Amino acid sequence: xxxxxxxxxxxxxxxxxxxxxxxxxxxxxxxxxxxxxxxxxxxxxxxxxxxxxxxxxxxxxxxxxxxxxxxxxxxxxxxxxxxxxxxxxxxxxxxxxxxxxxxxxxxxxxxxxxxxxxxxxxxxxxxxxxxxxxxxxxxxxxxxxxxxxxxxxxxxxxxxxxxxxxxxxxxxxxxxxxxxxxxxxxxxxxxxxxxxxxxxxxxxxxxxxxxxxxxxxxxxxxxxxxxxxxxxxxxxxxxxxxxxxxxxxxxxxxxxxxxxxxxxxxxxxxxxxxxxxxxxxxxxxxxxxxxxxxxxxxxxxxxxxxxxxxxxxxxxxxxxxxxxxxxxxxxxxxxxxxxxxxxxxxxxxxxxxxxxxxxxxxxxxxxxxxxxx
Amino acid sequence: xxxxxxxxxxxxxxxxxxxxxxxxxxxxxxxxxxxxxxxxxxxxxxxxxxxxxxxxxxxxxxxxxxxxxxxxxxxxxxxxxxxxxxxxxxxxxxxxxxxxxxxxxxxx
Numbered sequence: 001x002x003x004x005x006x007x008x009x010x011x012x013x014x015x016x017x018x019x020x021x022x023x024x025x026x027x028x029x030x031x032x033x034x035x036x037x038x039x040x041x042x043x044x045x046x047x048x049x050x051x052x053x054x055x056x057x058x059x060x061x062x063x064x065x066x067x068x069x070x071x072x073x074x075x076x077x078x079x080x081x082x083x084x085x086x087x088x089x090x091x092x093x094x095x096x097x098x099x100x101x102x103x104x105x106x107x108x109x110x111x112x113x114x115x116x117x118x119x120x121x122x123x124x125x126x127x128x129x130x131x132x133x134x135x136x137x138x139x140x141x142x143x144x145x146x147x148x149x150x151x152x153x154x155x156x157x158x159x160x161x162x163x164x165x166x167x168x169x170x171x172x173x174x175x176x177x178x179x180x181x182x183x184x185x186x187x188x189x190x191x192x193x194x195x196x197x198x199x200x201x202x203x204x205x206x207x208x209x210x211x212x213x214x215x216x217x218x219x220x221x222x223x224x225x226x227x228x229x230x231x232x233x234x235x236x237x238x239x240x241x242x243x244x245x246x247x248x249x250x251x252x253x254x255x256x257x258x259x260x261x262x263x264x265x266x267x268x269x270x271x272x273x274x275x276x277x278x279x280x281x282x283x284x285x286x287x288x289x290x291x292x293x294x295x296x297x298x299x300x301x302x303x304x305x306x307x308x309x310x311x312x313x314x315x316x317x318x319x320x321x322x323x324x325x326x327x328x329x330x331x332x333x334x335x336x337x338x339x340x341x342x343x344x345x346x347x348x349x350x351x352x353x354x355x356x357x358x359x360x361x362x363x364x365x366x367x368x369x370x371x372x373x
Numbered sequence: 374x375x376x377x378x379x380x381x382x383x384x385x386x387x388x389x390x391x392x393x394x395x396x397x398x399x400x401x402x403x404x405x406x407x408x409x410x411x412x413x414x415x416x417x418x419x420x421x422x423x424x425x426x427x428x429x430x431x432x433x434x435x436x437x438x439x440x441x442x443x444x445x446x447x448x449x450x451x452x453x454x455x456x457x458x459x460x461x462x463x464x465x466x467x468x469x470x471x472x473x474x475x476x477x478x479x480x481x
Contacts, residue, residue, distance in 0.1 A: 152388030
């Protein structure tokens with residue numbers, strides 16, 4: 001195994017995007033606009049090799065994701081292989097379609113944890129966001145089975161204009177399902193969400209209210225439900241350390257085997273990504289040009305370079321810097337120290353104030369809507 | 374917040390497990406989206422947790438093993454485990470039923 005340089009820590013988590021196939025069409029999907037097709041997906045042998053390499057490299061958690069990961073015929077085999085390697089497995093699922101039939105097999109394979117997405121607390125509202133009738137009921141049935149089996153359940157809800165006033169009801173739903181953890185994740189505007197930003201952007205008043213709702217619920221539910229809050233970038237003071245810092249903690253492997261520092265990294269032009277079919281994961285982690293591009297702090301311009309937060313937020317998100325400032329090496333405009341910060345706050349306020357356009361639902365073909373950035 | 378006493382029986386919830394991380398040469402407690410690095414003492418305490426032994430029984434084991442004063446160990450262990458309960462990576466088992474019913478009211 002190639003040794004990583006000393007300043008280069010071992011990765012902790014691997015996001016395995018096993019497939020881009022998904023029965024849902026959520027307009028904020030984190031998958032890229034150009035989705036991988038089934039014919040281009042890695043086979044079972046490739047995935048098991050990658051997962052063994054991940055364990056040897058120091059990865060502790062594997063997030064089995066997609067698309068809908070249970071759409072893969074070999075999901076049980078992949079899960080069992082993770083368990084064999086001592087990797088902690090987290091299934092990130094829509095909870096619909098094949099997920100039901102495969103749950104028992106996944107438990108036998110040694111699955112550690114399940115995360116189910118919900119789109120809203122109300123079925124009609126949720127199904128309209130997911131773009132699939134009956135989806136919400138199936139999700140609830142699935143989530144109840146996960147809890148009945150005894151697996152820990154996390155509910156993930158992406159928050160936006162269409163559901164932000166019902167955060168209290170989403171919290172109530174997570175409690176009633178017996179979830180141990182709830183992610184109230186304000187939309188991150190990359191990929192499909194960026195295309196749909198004007199339809200999804202909430203007002204600052206609604207954002208503030210939703211955060212206050214979470215604070216109150218956290219105190220009330222202490223010891224019963226952990227609520228993790230991902231705050232919205234456009235109204236933030238400081239940016240998020242995207243993926244814990246570029247090339248520091250997380251590896252993302254796409255369905256076709258491209259290895260990325262974060263799931264949106266392919267939106268940055270000019271980065272050279274390596275593929276697991278050509279190289280070992282250890283070599284990619286330590287030497288891939290894409291991973292090296294924004295690792296550490298040497299690449300930073302000011303105001304990041306001289307900022308005492310530079311090793312806390314690592315300059316924020318490179319994909320957002322490119323999408324909004326046109327330069328992936330710029331300070332994330334989510335940061336109040338960025339010269340673009342006022343511009344994006346004004347943009348958010350204007351979009352939140354206008355009538356929302358219809359969703360451009362996720363499809364296998366690229367959306368025809370113009371990129372709002 | 375749950376109060377822990379020597380009679381409390383701690384257990385790891387489903388989805389939380391102890392692992393020796395060979396790459397970092399350290400024990401870790403793995404939970405959903407989180408990993409806690411454990412110092413050798415914490416790892417020793419957690420490896421004694423089997424869902425049957427009480428905190429008092431675990432302290433007995435550790436007191437022999439480390440020839441340290443029992444009262445100090447007990448306070449440290451309760452303190453550490455309470456922190457893990459607060460982070461929801463440790464549960465308290467329901468109190469075990471009394472093994473003997475005092476039907477005659479005379480302690481036999």
